[in-house]
Amino acid sequence: MDAQGLLAATPHPSALGSALTNPRITTDYSEALLELITGTHATVPSLLSELEDVHRFVASQLKGEIIWNQSMPAHLPAEADIPIAWYGRSNTGMLKHVYRRGLAERYGKAMQCIAGVHYNFSVPDEFWDILDTEGATQEEKRSKGYMALIRNFTRYSWLLMYLFGNSPAVSARFLEGVTHDLSTLDDDTLYLPYATSLRMSDLGYNNKAQSDLELCYNDIETFLSRLYVAVTTPWPPYQALGTHRNGEWIQLNTNLLQIENEYYSSIRPKRTTERCERPSTALAARGVQYIEVRCLDIDPAAPTGITAQTSHFMDAFLLFCAVEDSPFFPQNGFCHDSQDNFGLVAKMGRKPGLALVKSNKPISLMDWASEILEGMLPYADLLDATYGGQNHVQAVLAQHPKVSNPEATPSAQLLQHLRDEGIGLHDYTLRQSRAHHEWLRAKPLGAAVQEQFMSDAAQSLRTQLQIEQSDTESFDEYVARYHAGLKNPVSTVHS
Numbered sequence: 001m002d003a004q005g006l007l008a009a010t011p012h013p014s015a016l017g018s019a020l021t022n023p024r025i026t027t028d029y030s031e032a033l034l035e036l037i038t039g040t041h042a043t044v045p046s047l048l049s050e051l052e053d054v055h056r057f058v059a060s061q062l063k064g065e066i067i068w069n070q071s072m073p074a075h076l077p078a079e080a081d082i083p084i085a086w087y088g089r090s091n092t093g094m095l096k097h098v099y100r101r102g103l104a105e106r107y108g109k110a111m112q113c114i115a116g117v118h119y120n121f122s123v124p125d126e127f128w129d130i131l132d133t134e135g136a137t138q139e140e141k142r143s144k145g146y147m148a149l150i151r152n153f154t155r156y157s158w159l160l161m162y163l164f165g166n167s168p169a170v171s172a173r174f175l176e177g178v179t180h181d182l183s184t185l186d187d188d189t190l191y192l193p194y195a196t197s198l199r200m201s202d203l204g205y206n207n208k209a210q211s212d213l214e215l216c217y218n219d220i221e222t223f224l225s226r227l228y229v230a231v232t233t234p235w236p237p238y239q240a241l242g243t244h245r246n247g248e249w250i251q252l253n254t255n256l257l258q259i260e261n262e263y264y265s266s267i268r269p270k271r272t273t274e275r276c277e278r279p280s281t282a283l284a285a286r287g288v289q290y291i292e293v294r295c296l297d298i299d300p301a302a303p304t305g306i307t308a309q310t311s312h313f314m315d316a317f318l319l320f321c322a323v324e325d326s327p328f329f330p331q332n333g334f335c336h337d338s339q340d341n342f343g344l345v346a347k348m349g350r351k352p353g354l355a356l357v358k359s360n361k362p363i364s365l366m367d368w369a370s371e372i373l374e375g376m377l378p379y380a381d382l383l384d385a386t387y388g389g390q391n392h393v394q395a396v397l398a399q400h401p402k403v404s405n406p407e408a409t410p411s412a413q414l415l416q417h418l419r420d421e422g423i424g425l426h427d428y429t430l431r432q433s434r435a436h437h438e439w440l441r442a443k444p445l446g447a448a449v450q451e452q453f454m455s456d457a458a459q460s461l462r463t464q465l466q467i468e469q470s471d472t473e474s475f476d477e478y479v480a481r482y483h484a485g486l487k488n489p490v491s492t493v494h495s
Contacts (some may be wrong), residue, residue: 165196
């Protein structure tokens with residue numbers, strides 16, 4: 001954002017390198033929407049150390065701009081003035097850009113400016129052997145194991161919204177001209193009294209076209225088959241738009257989903273891909289490699305958007321999800337109750353006496369939350385025994401006060417701060433973001449680390465140029481080849 005908290009209209013800073021090829025610093029939807037990435041780490045301290053280094057480097061290179069430390073955007077310009085991310089003129093870069101043009105056509109640009117923390121998680125292959133996971137090959141065991149983790153995550157992820165949801169309010173400008181049921185906190189702030197995460201509610205990145213996909217996770221074959229149907233089935237409203245306007249691409253195709261990444265979910269099975277390789281093709285050919293949790297809000301109190309305690313909790317939670325019994329969802333994989341629980345907690349999670357549905361029966365949120373936290377303790381203890389200390393157990397125990405007292409949750413605390421100080425969400429977040437920016441800049445990187453970041457940025461620009469110079473086909477041909485690379489999973493999933 002600029003110094004006043006308005007979305008920056010400037011291009012992605014060249015000092016940060018190429019958004020196409022810098023492995024640590026890229027962009028999401030907009031030129032102004034930073035995506036900061038770490039490598040894979042075995043411990044929370046090393047993970048957050050790198051994440052902090054990336055933030056500190058970025059802060060050192062921003063000139064008169066800051067990172068907005070809140071999931072819900074504040075003051076956005078007119079839709080037409082929100083800059084779509086640019087990745088250069090290579091075919092790979094243009095594919096990413098045109099895909100984002102399609103998102104603008106389908107859902108509007110403002111919704112794309114909602115941000116969050118993505119938390120990737122994997123375990124060693126030996127883990128699945130210890131659990132005696134079914135499968136003729138290591139790849140099959142791994143895929144079955146991660147899908148079981150995802151099913152349990154789908155059942156229990158409402159708890160993450162309750163404990164860590166941090167977006168109960170939104171700037172009134174974000175919903176200007178939109179019908180909603182939010183209450184007014186002040187002239188610039190709308191909220192729901194018991195909300196935990198408006199970002200993850202139907203107010204956030206959600207669309208009716210995808211609502212019937214039902215990509216639940218009984219097995220990788222069913223998941224990929226349904227995803228294949230979604231990316232190959234034309235959708236009338238998108239057909240009406242077409243793929244070109246005034247001779248320029250406006251979306252990659254007119255199907256329900258342009259590509260697999262357009263499907264919005266709180267967790268995804270993932271596999272690294274090669275250039276021009278489709279994500280589902282990679283999953284079908286080589287199986288699940290890791291999972292990506294996508295529902296965590298940015299923590300506005302943390303300069304890097306997430307704390308060590310949250311990270312320790314996430315590791316214990318995901319280990320719990322991986323090991324605990326994970327029955328298939330009934331009715332060919334439909335998981336309505338889990339989705340309803342998640343949506344209810346996002347909008348009303350702190351409502352007194354709130355009941356959820358567990359195994360077709362009502363249960364109070366507090367009782368079920370306590371049950372899950374109790375079930376997590378052995379896994380937290382195991383992690384502490386492995387890594388030393390008591391960080392994981394303490395991270396789990398630290399959540400009990402939130403369960404017994406909803407006013408202790410981050411979402412309630414944020415609203416209370418706004419009320420106590422008589423300040424709007426925009427001004428409050430701007431003040432915090434400035435403070436975080438100064439904190440990051442006050443701790444400069446060591447000379448060697450700073451030089452490495454600068455060298456990586458410069459190399460990424462050279463790599464982008466090499467990619468652009470190596471293209472030998474037209475963009476139309478590249479798009480056709482990319483679409484042709486999508487294989488029917490029925491014939492490619494290993495059995």
